[in-house]
Amino acid sequence: xxxxxxxxxxxxxxxxxxxxxxxxxxxxxxxxxxxxxxxxxxxxxxxxxxxxxxxxxxxxxxxxxxxxxxxxxxxxxxxxxxxxxxxxxxxxxxxxxxxxxxxxxxxxxxxxxxxxxxxxxxxxxxxxxxxxxxxxxxxxxxxxxxxxxxxxxxxxxxxxxxxxxxxxxxxxxxxxxxxxxxxxxxxxxxxxxxxxxxxxxxxxxxxxxxxxxxxxxxxxxxxxxxxxxxxxxxxxxxxxxxxxxxxxxxxxxxxxxxxxxxxxxxxxxxxxxxxxxxxxxxxxxxxxxxxxxxxxxxxxxxxxxxxxxxxxxxxxxxxxxxxxxxxxxxxxxxxxxxxxxxxxxxxxxxxxxxxxxxxxxxxxxxxxxxxxxxxxxxxxxxxxxxxxxxxxxxxxxxxxxxxxxxxxxxxxxxxxxxxxxxxxxxxxxxxxxxxxxxxxxxxxxxxxxxxxxx
Amino acid sequence: xxxxxxxxxxxxxxxxxxxxxxxxxxxxxxxxxxxxxxxxxxxxxxxxxxxxxxxxxxxxxxxxxxxxxxxxxxxxxxxxxxxxxxxxxxxxxxxxxxxxxxxxxxxxxxxxxxxxxxxxxxxxxxxxxxxxxxxxxxxxxxxxxxxxxxxxxxxxxxxxxxxxxxxxxxxxxxxxxxxxxxxxxxxxxxxxxxxxxxxxxxxxxxxxxxxxxxxxxxxxxxxxxxxxxxxxxxxxxxxxxxxxxxxxxxxxxxxxxxxxxxxxxxxxxxxxxxxxxxxxxxxxxxxxxxxxxxxxxxxxxxxxxxxxxxxxxxxxxxxxxxxxxxxxxxxxxxxxxxxxxxxxxxxxxxxxxxxxxxxxxxxxxxxxxxxxxxxxxxxxxxxxxxxxxxxxxxxxxxxxxxxxxxxxxxxxxxxxxxxxxxxxxxxxxxxxxxxxxxxxxxxxxxxxxxxxxx
Numbered sequence: 001x002x003x004x005x006x007x008x009x010x011x012x013x014x015x016x017x018x019x020x021x022x023x024x025x026x027x028x029x030x031x032x033x034x035x036x037x038x039x040x041x042x043x044x045x046x047x048x049x050x051x052x053x054x055x056x057x058x059x060x061x062x063x064x065x066x067x068x069x070x071x072x073x074x075x076x077x078x079x080x081x082x083x084x085x086x087x088x089x090x091x092x093x094x095x096x097x098x099x100x101x102x103x104x105x106x107x108x109x110x111x112x113x114x115x116x117x118x119x120x121x122x123x124x125x126x127x128x129x130x131x132x133x134x135x136x137x138x139x140x141x142x143x144x145x146x147x148x149x150x151x152x153x154x155x156x157x158x159x160x161x162x163x164x165x166x167x168x169x170x171x172x173x174x175x176x177x178x179x180x181x182x183x184x185x186x187x188x189x190x191x192x193x194x195x196x197x198x199x200x201x202x203x204x205x206x207x208x209x210x211x212x213x214x215x216x217x218x219x220x221x222x223x224x225x226x227x228x229x230x231x232x233x234x235x236x237x238x239x240x241x242x243x244x245x246x247x248x249x250x251x252x253x254x255x256x257x258x259x260x261x262x263x264x265x266x267x268x269x270x271x272x273x274x275x276x277x278x279x280x281x282x283x284x285x286x287x288x289x290x291x292x293x294x295x296x297x298x299x300x301x302x303x304x305x306x307x308x309x310x311x312x313x314x315x316x317x318x319x320x321x322x323x324x325x326x327x328x329x330x331x332x333x334x335x336x337x338x339x340x341x342x343x344x345x346x347x348x349x350x351x352x353x354x355x356x357x358x359x360x361x362x363x364x365x366x367x368x369x370x371x372x373x374x375x376x377x378x379x380x381x382x383x384x385x386x387x388x389x390x391x392x393x394x395x396x397x398x399x400x401x402x403x404x405x406x407x408x409x410x411x412x413x414x415x416x417x418x419x420x421x422x423x424x425x426x427x428x429x430x431x432x433x434x435x436x437x438x439x440x441x442x443x444x445x446x447x448x449x450x451x452x453x454x
Numbered sequence: 455x456x457x458x459x460x461x462x463x464x465x466x467x468x469x470x471x472x473x474x475x476x477x478x479x480x481x482x483x484x485x486x487x488x489x490x491x492x493x494x495x496x497x498x499x500x501x502x503x504x505x506x507x508x509x510x511x512x513x514x515x516x517x518x519x520x521x522x523x524x525x526x527x528x529x530x531x532x533x534x535x536x537x538x539x540x541x542x543x544x545x546x547x548x549x550x551x552x553x554x555x556x557x558x559x560x561x562x563x564x565x566x567x568x569x570x571x572x573x574x575x576x577x578x579x580x581x582x583x584x585x586x587x588x589x590x591x592x593x594x595x596x597x598x599x600x601x602x603x604x605x606x607x608x609x610x611x612x613x614x615x616x617x618x619x620x621x622x623x624x625x626x627x628x629x630x631x632x633x634x635x636x637x638x639x640x641x642x643x644x645x646x647x648x649x650x651x652x653x654x655x656x657x658x659x660x661x662x663x664x665x666x667x668x669x670x671x672x673x674x675x676x677x678x679x680x681x682x683x684x685x686x687x688x689x690x691x692x693x694x695x696x697x698x699x700x701x702x703x704x705x706x707x708x709x710x711x712x713x714x715x716x717x718x719x720x721x722x723x724x725x726x727x728x729x730x731x732x733x734x735x736x737x738x739x740x741x742x743x744x745x746x747x748x749x750x751x752x753x754x755x756x757x758x759x760x761x762x763x764x765x766x767x768x769x770x771x772x773x774x775x776x777x778x779x780x781x782x783x784x785x786x787x788x789x790x791x792x793x794x795x796x797x798x799x800x801x802x803x804x805x806x807x808x809x810x811x812x813x814x815x816x817x818x819x820x821x822x823x824x825x826x827x828x829x830x831x832x833x834x835x836x837x838x839x840x841x842x843x844x845x846x847x848x849x850x851x852x853x854x855x856x857x858x859x860x861x862x863x864x865x866x867x868x869x870x871x872x873x874x875x876x877x878x879x880x881x882x883x884x885x886x887x888x889x890x891x892x893x894x895x896x897x898x899x900x901x902x903x904x905x906x907x908x
Contacts, residue, residue: 005466006532012459078460079544079835090533090607108562110837110872152832153544172626172877176837178884179828374633378606381533383564383630418564420874423626430632 007084008251015082016246018069019239022277023062023349025284028356030062030235030348031323034310039454042320049221050228050319051236054125058236067239069121076120076153077243080109085251086415090379092399099402101395102259103415104248104275105382110176111146113385113417114271115231118240119143122229123150132225133157137187137212139267140166140340140387141173142417143231148182158182159226161189161215163342165206165335173421187212194218194316208332209343214316221318232268233313233322233347241274248412249278259290261398263413265390266294266303266361267340269347275414276359283358292359293398294350295390297369299437300333302326302346303354303361305444311345311451321452324351327439328447334437338425339366340387344447362394365436369393370429373419385417386425461538462705469536470700472523473693476731477516477803479738482810484516484689484802485777488764493908496774503675504682504773505690508579512690521693523575530574530607531697534563539705540869544833546853553856555849556713557869558702558729559836564630565600567839567871568725569685572694573597576683577604586679587611591641591666593721594620594794594841595627596871597685602636612636613680615643615669617796619660619789627875641666648672648770662786663797668770675772686722687767687776687801695728702866703732713744715852717867719844720748720757720815721794723801729868730813737812746813747852748804749844751823753891754787756780756800757808757815759898765799765905775906778805781893782901788891792879793820794841798901816848819890823847824883827873839871840879 023029032041047056058067069077088101106114126134133156138144144160151158160182167174167186174184187207188195194214198205205211213230220228230237252259262279264272272294282288296303302325312329313319324345331344353359366386373389375396376382384392395413402409419426428434477483486495501510512521523531542555560568580588587610592598598614605612614636621628621640628638641661642649648668652659659665667684674682684691706713716733718726726748736742750757756779766783767773778799785798807813820840827843829850830836838846849867856863873880882888 007466009463012461075543076835079540089529109835110831110874112874116835149832149835153835171881172874175877175881175884176874179831179837179880181832377564377633378603378635381530381563381570381603381607383633420564420566420626420630423629426633427625427629430629 004087004255006089007086008255009084010082010247010251012078014250015077016069016243018066020242020246020277020281021061021065021067021239022281023235024065025281026352027284028352030352033320033322036312036317036319036321039452047320050217052125052129052131052227054128055122055236058239059234070124073121073124080116081243082247083108085248088380091376094379095396095399095403097399097403098406098408099399100408100410101399102412104244105415106244107382107415107418111142111149112420113142113146114241114244114274115143115146116149117243118231118237118270119146119150121240123147123154123156126227127154127156131156131227133159134227134229135159135216135220136229136231137161137209137216139163139209139342141170141421144182144184145173145176147229148177148180151182152180159219160184161187161212163187163207163209163212169424170421187215189215192218194318198315206335208315210315210329213314214318217314217318232270232343233345235349237270238273238277238347238349241270242277244271244274244414245276245278248275257410259412260409261291261293261411263293263295263391263395263411265341265387265414265416266296266346266350267387268343269350271414271416273347273350280353280358293394294359294361295394296361296363297337297339297341297390298363298365299337299439300327300342301363302344304363307448308351308355309451313345322348324348325354327444328450330450331447336435336437337366338386338428339369340385341390364390364393367434367436370434372396383419384415385419386422388416458541458709460543461540462709463538464536464701464705466532468704469531470523470697472520474696474700474731474735475515475519475521475693476735477689478519479735480806481738482806484806487774487776490766490771490773490775493906501774504671506579506583506585506681508582509576509690512693513688524578527575527578534570535697536701537562539702542834545830548833549850549853549857551853551857552860552862553853554862554864555853556866558698559869560698561836561869561872565596565603566874567596567600568695568698568728569597569600570603571697572685572691572724573600573604575694577601577608577610580681581608581610585610585681587613588681588683589613589670589674590683590685591615591663591670593617593663593796595624595875598636598638599627599630600685601683602631602634605636606634613673614638615641615666617641617661617663617666623878624875641669643669646672648772652769660789662769664769664783667768668772671768671772686724686797687799689803691724692727692731692801692803695724696731698725698728698868699730699732702729711864713866714863715745715747715865717747717749717845717848717865719795719841719868719870720750720800720804721841722797723804725868725870727801727804734807734812747848748813748815749848750815750817751791751793751795751844752817752819753791753893754781754796755817756798758817761902762805762809763905767799776802778802779808781898782904784904785901790889790891791820792840792882793823794839795844818844818847821888821890824888826850837873838869839873840876842870
């Protein structure tokens with residue numbers, strides 16, 4: 001058996017040439033998007049008012065198994081991909097576990113995360129369609145940063161609505177976006193009808209992804225030559241993010257490694273979906289079996305405490321409806337929650353998989369997440385993003401179980417990004433001022449009151 | 455000829471097994487360090503009060519051409535090395551230059567720079583000697599971050615004196631250091647005799663590397679089980695940093711690439727020295743010829759406007775004296791200067807090479823440096839550190855000369871790190887509030903008044 005290096009880097013020629021569309025292999029397909037007015041399945045024509053035409057095709061197609069990666073995107077990928085699959089030798093040593101731990105590290109680019117994989121694809125299709133620009137929302141700012149980089153590369157205008165709490169707590173991400181030429185507006189803002197309405201109903205709100213989406217969609221649909229782009233949740237995004245899972249699988253195969261457990265953090269599902277897709281495909285087709293674990297914050301527990309139902313994707317109810325695990329479009333995580341992954345809903349693809357019992361989900365508290373992050377940083381030399389650290393926490397837990405049982409399981413997790421712009425959260429943690437929060441049943445019940453009635 | 459990928463990654467097995475000691479090949483050796491009291495060449499015994507024993511050997515040895523890299527350091531290197539040598543295809547395309555541009559990227563680790571290469575070596579030797587901890591100074595915070603990571607790995611105590619202006623402007627780096635378990639004190643501080651003296655003489659000073667060094671040395675020499683470590687200037691640091699140049703050379707050789715021009719930014723000289731050493735060795739031995747260019751800020755122009763003389767390495771005059779290009783140990787760069795590279799002196803090895811006409815040095819203004827940084831970021835997808843951007847600026851200038859002449863020169867530059875913790879400087883640039891500064895001849899003359907008299 002070949003000796004396994006610390007970092008497995010593929011050759012450029014081994015990078016995937018096509019994205020993998022997991023839906024083509026799913027027995028139960030994700031439910032279709034519904035028009036928010038008619039409550040009927042939305043047509044490509046309707047959807048193309050919001051998204052670029054090519055992206056609409058990708059969004060609605062649940063039968064084509066592969067989509068070729070256009071050369072222009074492939075060339076951009078080559079600037080920061082293939083990303084390394086790292087053997088966490090030092091972490092294993094520190095934990096004294098017989099488990100073998102690997103992580104796919106997506107943080108080696110200026111956006112600091114995997115988000116760039118879809119940003120460049122969405123910017124490319126917008127450019128190809130001859131658009132002037134795109135609008136989007138961003139939470140922690142990873143997606144906005146990624147999109148600003150992608151737009152700058154293709155010389156597209158980029159308008160970002162940034163959740164107010166992040167805009168204020170993370171001014172440096174705003175400056176990265178500005179350096180790449182994007183305009184950044186704190187959300188909710190007075191620039192849009194929906195923003196004004198939300199501010200009137202909730203003065204002093206620190207915002208949410210749901211609000212910011214509504215604003216970005218409003219501007220995109222009402223400005224000539226603009227479309228809206230989104231960094232997670234959507235099928236098209238999961239499709240682009242399969243580059244993560246495909247590279248991971250190629251790297252593992254190269255060294256004849258069969259993972260037992262695959263772990264990813266889940267906010268809207270872009271990383272988790274992208275990482276697990278090729279493995280889930282094998283599982284569905286009966287070619288292999290894996291334990292697949294999504295990890296979400298206990299303070300925003302869409303999977304583990306949400307409802308599987310059609311819901312609005314945004315607070316302003318301007319987007320199509322999606323069937324998903326949801327906390328209700330009015331849900332806003334507690335302001336003490338610093339760990340990212342703040343979206344009220346979840347990818348419809350992942351929701352269907354979870355509903356069908358094909359994956360597990362675990363919820364974790366932010367303090368234990370930061371403890372895991374620090375432990376990881378000290379031995380693996382990477383200060384992880386709070387989001388990614390959810391996966392680290394559960395990977396360490398699983399490795400410690402192996403220590404108890406003596407099992408030599410192979411654990412693969414997604415390290416989606418770095419925490420360099422999250423130092424205010426780390427400061428809270430260092431000062432021992434971080435608080436955990438679990439929403440009450442009543443709170444969750446109240447947030448569901450806006451679920452659409454059929 | 456093999457097709458050259460975007461990123462040349464060496465195999466782990468191709469990583470250098472030994473550091474290269476350029477001094478062994480130099481015809482004119484760097485002048486010896488002098489004891490600051492006797493003004494005689496300092497002995498190993500005297501020096502070992504400040505530095506670990508093994509590092510003293512490396513510091514003083516100018517005849518041994520190679521030092522083996524200990525296995526423990528090699529294992530740590532494998533976590534983030536080999537670093538990629540990147541072909542800047544996108545930058546070339548944007549500039550429409552026939553030049554071929556490569557950069558060695560050292561920013562893919564949490565310290566954000568090449569500083570980790572020496573930090574882990576110095577921490578290792580301290581651990582091996584059975585010390586409790588180390589002290590150091592840090593400017594922008596890259597070195598302090600690197601050292602805190604290295605100390606955390608070997609479970610050593612780490613006390614960092616951080617130049618006050620950076621401590622205040624870059625609170626996030628402080629939190630990274632704290633997350634890795636270091637203590638961080640703004641310098642000058644009231645904790646040390648030298649700090650109190652400096653504060654008395656210059657109340658309200660925003661500090662300098664020279665002050666912070668004095669404080670760190672004072673604490674190291676007066677605390678049982680502690681030694682001082684330094685991130686640049688010293689021979690030992692340049693030695694460790696040759697891992698950059700050696701990897702670069704191996705990667706170039708692998709694809710039969712002969713560089714014409716090699717460019718690095720210079721503050722104290724750690725990156726420049728590390729990058730150029732193997733190439734300079736060939737040049738000295740007459741095996742190859744390269745144009746080697748150091749780049750420094752016009753506001754802190756040690757090489758281009760300094761004096762070649764013995765000088766103090768620190769403001770408090772507690773360190774040994776070094777013969778180098780210096781602006782005088784009392785020189786403090788203008789507070790409008792945000793671009794890093796703030797040290798008043800320069801590596802004695804590089805000083806000797808420059809004095810002997812073996813390399814060129816160019817000084818550049820910070821606004822043009824940030825313009826180059828932004829241009830680079832937009833096409834190459836990496837937001838560079840201000841320090842590294844000095845090299846980018848000159849690499850672009852050289853590439854544009856090639857465009858005029860039609861020459862297909864091969865340019866290699868060192869991209870020492872990322873700018874993720876420098877967003878306040880980028881904000882100034884984005885807001886068009888960045889100012890250039892050139893010290894007057896009178897100012898420089900005044901700063902030299904403390905030069906030691908013989």
